[in-house]
Amino acid sequence: MSTVGKAISLLEQFTLGEPEIGLSELARKTGLDKATARRLLMALADHRLIEQEPASRRYRLGAGLSRLARFRDAHFPFVRVAASVVRELALETGETVHLSEFSAGALLTVHVELSAKANRVNVDVGQVLPLHGTASGIAFLAASPREAAEAYVDKPLPTFTPHTVTQPDRLMKAIRLAAKRGYSSSSQGYEEGVHSIAAAILGSDGRPLGALAVASPVSRADDSMAASQGEAVIKAARLISARLAGEA
Numbered sequence: 001m002s003t004v005g006k007a008i009s010l011l012e013q014f015t016l017g018e019p020e021i022g023l024s025e026l027a028r029k030t031g032l033d034k035a036t037a038r039r040l041l042m043a044l045a046d047h048r049l050i051e052q053e054p055a056s057r058r059y060r061l062g063a064g065l066s067r068l069a070r071f072r073d074a075h076f077p078f079v080r081v082a083a084s085v086v087r088e089l090a091l092e093t094g095e096t097v098h099l100s101e102f103s104a105g106a107l108l109t110v111h112v113e114l115s116a117k118a119n120r121v122n123v124d125v126g127q128v129l130p131l132h133g134t135a136s137g138i139a140f141l142a143a144s145p146r147e148a149a150e151a152y153v154d155k156p157l158p159t160f161t162p163h164t165v166t167q168p169d170r171l172m173k174a175i176r177l178a179a180k181r182g183y184s185s186s187s188q189g190y191e192e193g194v195h196s197i198a199a200a201i202l203g204s205d206g207r208p209l210g211a212l213a214v215a216s217p218v219s220r221a222d223d224s225m226a227a228s229q230g231e232a233v234i235k236a237a238r239l240i241s242a243r244l245a246g247e248a
Helices: 003-011 023-030 034-046 063-075 078-093 135-143 146-153 168-181 223-244
Strands: 050-052 059-061 096-103 106-113 184-187 194-202 208-217
Touching (some): 003 034, 023 034, 034 050, 063 078, 078 096, 078 223, 135 146, 135 184, 135 194, 135 208, 168 184, 194 223
16 A cells, blocks of 8 residues: 555544544554554644644544635535535435435445434445445436446445345346436345435536435335435435536
């Protein structure tokens, strides 16, 4: 792994559930020796990408990342444009709704509105969603050029649950169905007990940028609910696409 890759691997260890991590734990998580991890952390700190909490001496993400994020948001305001629509869809469906953006061959969760119900699906910002195991991913592939979807399907695909679809013919069938009706449906493909409905968000060139999904406990899922959520998520995804293109 390159030096840049090692530094990035350190940044990727921080999550909402673990915002501060000590040196020894970072070294263990990344497989780096402590001396290398410390050197890389010092370099990241020089650029304000990492900072050290004075009392605990644990590390956390630095303000420099927020600065870079603001620059990106000014150029591509994906979350800012979509947030109100995501919130409205969560209120309409009563379920958890999450927004994802395509990055490096997968979908990255960038915004979440959790259901107010006690029995709900929890999704974390920053969670990476594989394309073949999630409704979001199937919707994204359905909106992608056919050759791109076929190239993805032909790769070896990991299994996440007993319900994950990894067979190329079954996966292409799901992609074609999603393309036909405008939304995808996935039951327990990535996480057991979770049923999701999703639609792709398109750029002005018609290519998918990401996806919008409604996630429900599988115990509440039935055909009627799926159809209703499908109509709602299509409408919401189209609204986000139009706003990103400056048409709404």
